[in-house]
Amino acid sequence: MERIYATYWIETAHEVEVAASAMAGEQSCGTFLKVPGETKELRKKFSAVVENIEILNEKIAPSLPGASVPKGEQNPIWKQAQITLSWPFHNMGANLPNLMATIAGNLFELNQFSGLRLKDISFSESFFKKYKGTKFGIDGTYNLLGFQNRPVIGTIIKPSVGLSPEETANQTQALLEAGIDFFKDDELMGDPPHSVFERRVDAVMECINDHALRTGKKAMFAFNISGDIDDMFRRHDYVLQKGGTCIMASLNWIGLSALAKLNEHTQLPIHGHRNGWGLFYRSPHIGIDYKALQKIWRLAGADHLHTNGIRNKFCETDDSVIASIKACQKEENGKSVMPVISSGQWAGQAVDTYNAIGNTDLMYVAGGGIVGHPSGAAAGVRSIKQAWEAAVAGISLEAYAKEHKELSKALQFFVKHVSK
Amino acid sequence: MERIYATYWIETAHEVEVAASAMAGEQSCGTFLKVPGETKELRKKFSAVVENIEILNEKIAPSLPGASVPKGEQNPIWKQAQITLSWPFHNMGANLPNLMATIAGNLFELNQFSGLRLKDISFSESFFKKYKGTKFGIDGTYNLLGFQNRPVIGTIIKPSVGLSPEETANQTQALLEAGIDFFKDDELMGDPPHSVFERRVDAVMECINDHALRTGKKAMFAFNISGDIDDMFRRHDYVLQKGGTCIMASLNWIGLSALAKLNEHTQLPIHGHRNGWGLFYRSPHIGIDYKALQKIWRLAGADHLHTNGIRNKFCETDDSVIASIKACQKEENGKSVMPVISSGQWAGQAVDTYNAIGNTDLMYVAGGGIVGHPSGAAAGVRSIKQAWEAAVAGISLEAYAKEHKELSKALQFFVKHVSK
Numbered sequence: 001m002e003r004i005y006a007t008y009w010i011e012t013a014h015e016v017e018v019a020a021s022a023m024a025g026e027q028s029c030g031t032f033l034k035v036p037g038e039t040k041e042l043r044k045k046f047s048a049v050v051e052n053i054e055i056l057n058e059k060i061a062p063s064l065p066g067a068s069v070p071k072g073e074q075n076p077i078w079k080q081a082q083i084t085l086s087w088p089f090h091n092m093g094a095n096l097p098n099l100m101a102t103i104a105g106n107l108f109e110l111n112q113f114s115g116l117r118l119k120d121i122s123f124s125e126s127f128f129k130k131y132k133g134t135k136f137g138i139d140g141t142y143n144l145l146g147f148q149n150r151p152v153i154g155t156i157i158k159p160s161v162g163l164s165p166e167e168t169a170n171q172t173q174a175l176l177e178a179g180i181d182f183f184k185d186d187e188l189m190g191d192p193p194h195s196v197f198e199r200r201v202d203a204v205m206e207c208i209n210d211h212a213l214r215t216g217k218k219a220m221f222a223f224n225i226s227g228d229i230d231d232m233f234r235r236h237d238y239v240l241q242k243g244g245t246c247i248m249a250s251l252n253w254i255g256l257s258a259l260a261k262l263n264e265h266t267q268l269p270i271h272g273h274r275n276g277w278g279l280f281y282r283s284p285h286i287g288i289d290y291k292a293l294q295k296i297w298r299l300a301g302a303d304h305l306h307t308n309g310i311r312n313k314f315c316e317t318d319d320s321v322i323a324s325i326k327a328c329q330k331e332e333n334g335k336s337v338m339p340v341i342s343s344g345q346w347a348g349q350a351v352d353t354y355n356a357i358g359n360t361d362l363m364y365v366a367g368g369g370i371v372g373h374p375s376g377a378a379a380g381v382r383s384i385k386q387a388w389e390a391a392v393a394g395i396s397l398e399a400y401a402k403e404h405k406e407l408s409k410a411l412q413f414f415v416k417h418v419s420k
Numbered sequence: 421m422e423r424i425y426a427t428y429w430i431e432t433a434h435e436v437e438v439a440a441s442a443m444a445g446e447q448s449c450g451t452f453l454k455v456p457g458e459t460k461e462l463r464k465k466f467s468a469v470v471e472n473i474e475i476l477n478e479k480i481a482p483s484l485p486g487a488s489v490p491k492g493e494q495n496p497i498w499k500q501a502q503i504t505l506s507w508p509f510h511n512m513g514a515n516l517p518n519l520m521a522t523i524a525g526n527l528f529e530l531n532q533f534s535g536l537r538l539k540d541i542s543f544s545e546s547f548f549k550k551y552k553g554t555k556f557g558i559d560g561t562y563n564l565l566g567f568q569n570r571p572v573i574g575t576i577i578k579p580s581v582g583l584s585p586e587e588t589a590n591q592t593q594a595l596l597e598a599g600i601d602f603f604k605d606d607e608l609m610g611d612p613p614h615s616v617f618e619r620r621v622d623a624v625m626e627c628i629n630d631h632a633l634r635t636g637k638k639a640m641f642a643f644n645i646s647g648d649i650d651d652m653f654r655r656h657d658y659v660l661q662k663g664g665t666c667i668m669a670s671l672n673w674i675g676l677s678a679l680a681k682l683n684e685h686t687q688l689p690i691h692g693h694r695n696g697w698g699l700f701y702r703s704p705h706i707g708i709d710y711k712a713l714q715k716i717w718r719l720a721g722a723d724h725l726h727t728n729g730i731r732n733k734f735c736e737t738d739d740s741v742i743a744s745i746k747a748c749q750k751e752e753n754g755k756s757v758m759p760v761i762s763s764g765q766w767a768g769q770a771v772d773t774y775n776a777i778g779n780t781d782l783m784y785v786a787g788g789g790i791v792g793h794p795s796g797a798a799a800g801v802r803s804i805k806q807a808w809e810a811a812v813a814g815i816s817l818e819a820y821a822k823e824h825k826e827l828s829k830a831l832q833f834f835v836k837h838v839s840k
Contacts, residue, residue: 027608028580028581028608029579029580029581029582042579042582042583043582045582046579046581046582064702064703064704064735065704065735066702066734066735066736066737067735068735090612090613090614091581091582091608091612092581092608092610092612093610093611093612093613095610095611095646095647095648095651096647096648096673097610097646097647097669097670097673097674098607098608098610098611098644098646098647098670098673100670100672100673100696101607101608101646101670101673101693101695101696102608104673104696104699105607105608105670105695105696106607106695106698106734107698108696108697108698108699108702109697109698109701109702109728109734109735109736110734110735111733111734111735113735116698159449159462159466160448160449161448161449161466161511161512162449162462162463162465162466162511163462187518187521187525187526188447188448188511188512188518188521188522188525190512190513190515190517190518191513191515191518192510192511192512192513193510193513194510224518226515226517226518226521227515227516227517227518227677228515228516228677228680228681229649229677229678229680229681230681231515232677249517250517250518250520250521250525252520253516253517253518253520253521253524253675253676253677254517254675254676254677255673255674255675255676255677255678255679256673256674256675256678257647257648257649257652257673257674257675257677257678258649258675258676258677258678258681259675260648260649261648261649261650261678273521275521275525275526276520276521276524276525276528277528277529278526278527278528278529278530278536278706279524279528279699279700279706279707279708280699281529282484282486282528282529282703282705282706283484283702283703283705283706284484284485285702285703286698286699286702286703287699288699308529313531314486314526314529314530314531315484315485315486315487315488315529315530315531315533316486316529317486
């Protein structure tokens, strides 16, 4: 029988087996009192099953407030464990919102737990039949770009908001001349009065198309189409019509049903922006690991997914970043998704990133790390390309910088100004 | 100039003014290095503004990991504060996903903060022009039900999954005869093979329509239509065609863009299920307060919103529950949304709930609290109605129970079996 599996980190004052069973019950055919329709046969056919329990640690105090303790216990031990639950596929059918209600619904509120994180999920075949999932991913993106076997060097148009279409086009032109492969709207830039979406696309695509005609190289611009469904369709169609090759959406805020609908319609890669990710990441005790979340977004259609970068300006650890990049690159139903490395990135993180993941199938997006280079944006792009050449060749940045002046200048400048 | 306001609880080791300004910068026109297009004029026109700072507490250790400390500080003080930021409306335009990227995007990851919760938001007029928002709310729901001035007594069909359409109809029939006003699918029940949506609607609505013909009272059933957009439209239309009066959706998992699209289409109240709410609630240090979240869902179209109930079986505090109920009942753009009180509810919480909120404009949804009543479901419904009569009359449950046998039995039975 087709089943769905989900793995969780939990913390409980109850017996782990008892708490895990309560969770399985709540998320399948249980209620808080036995009810008439709840027969043994029904339980057998529809119950979630506790597949595995691995005890990890013990604590003397709960990590989150609000959890219950076993009756009569004054000073319970709080056990941390990794548990895996499974559900019969027929409980929810191939329906993403219902899957989420099952694996990530009320369970976060269960009073048996003083901590609960969804760590991983494995879909069953019917989900892959129902949902197209990632259409472009890593291979499709490299095909559109016309190269492969090196990182896609990208940047973000900044300031985040406030530029007119003409000012955005001016930056676009300068970055094209600097040799950029990829650029994107900031997630704060959508369709505001000062930069009406269609006018921005017109202005930017004129630069990109002209540059492609002259040089044979067509850079990819991810236009932020986030919004209501009809608006997103219209904006996608406009980008496509003007020769654009990518659209971007804020995945947490358009939501899963809109992403799946968008994926049925799009003929361009969907650059998935994960702003709001801190809500799922920042508490070690409640949330969803990116290993699980990115699988869900891929099923709904994301082609590129943000992962942060190592030594980022946010608070995510390098270990978490590397795990996210690897998770995106891992095939799921025959497709990999393009990891988008960003946040405080410049040439300086290339070697460590390469050494951690062992390949160059990624977007390496630097804002200040490119346009802030002391010799200008072209030198910024070259410094990052040089850093990745050094990484692949197994040469230290410092050694490679001796014969590559843009990298050398980047090392001198950015170490002082931005590295943590 | 039209502005958006958002209030946050924050914790930081930096000067609160400095951290708040960094947040305002990151969420408007800032980047980590000054960039060419970032002029003084642009900053003036597009910057977010720190409107207010109220220092609350100090701690000697950070609540969440990953936050930075001021350079050179070994043992910083971690300040907790409430701050209000505002943005010019023209930064994002009337676009819900872009609004969320602005007020609830990357800021949760900023390393200046060891805690950050979005507490409240105030929209500007243009949002109310763009989005229809709540269409039915409290008044529209009472109109459909044909009564007012008392709670809507509701229940959930249980077990959550596994019943056939016929078995669901049998429960529906029994509950109709018991005098129920409202019932709903469990959020785990959607359109699975064992209870195909249309067959369930057929079976349930036949009972409801027959009962309405005979008695003049039409009960409301919230059918869970959660899924992909086209499926949700199709299911809504089917419910409408069969004479149904409510549809339900898992708001976190269909997402904002789908909810807004659904709201353009629906002719029935949208019963908003908030499963996954624990992700936003459970950590005191990261997340979104319901005061803010329910406003966003109302703008996108929710008519009923879950709030938990006092002494619920989850881990939410009574204070949080009461604040949520009040927030839903408060008018926003001329509409109130129906609070749906549930989780471990029975007659026993009616007086305390009424005393806390001072009115009866709510759904009071009990599962076991109705069908688990020792004298059956009809007695369960009556016990809850009696409890609310006592509450409104200012009489204690115990006193009122002396002359109301269903309430009396409920008190004897449930105090022992379910109260915390």
